[in-house]
Amino acid sequence: MNNYRPEGAIISTYENREALSSLQGIEKAMQNGKILEGLAVMCDEELNLSVDLGGIKGIIPKNEVLYTDEQIKDIAVITRVGKAVCFKVIGIETAKNGKPVAILSRRAAQIECMQNFILSLRSGDVIDSKVTHLEQFG
Secondary structure, rough: OOOOOOOOOOOOOOHHHHHHOOOOHHHHHHHHEEEEEEEEEEEEEOOOOOEEEEOOEEEOOOOOOOOOOOOOHHHHHHHHOOOEEEEEEEEEEEEOHHHOOEEEEHHHHHHHHHHHHHOOOOOOOOOOOOOOOOOOOO
């Protein structure tokens, strides 16, 4: 069985909450390349996402929000606000106020899933998924 779940599936798990409970847990997740989840709470004017990590600020820069070969559309970032997002911690910086800020990458989590799961799928495979919304086109 694969370890890649739809976004929102691990946000409430003990393992995810434990990793986000302290700076040391976040650093350990970064060292181990662990995929975590948090709630995207805000999008700033530069289209960076702020993610609730408990007591530590998390930021997903616009260029790390989505795995794509095309330019990231603003709507692809804005629509993540209020939703669970998966990510890998790619760095920890110190803000001007002296507090740590975790730099996150949803793109890195998506690349890992693509390489280790999606590319192994074959016609007829059944996978867990979740419909989050429907759009009318055409």
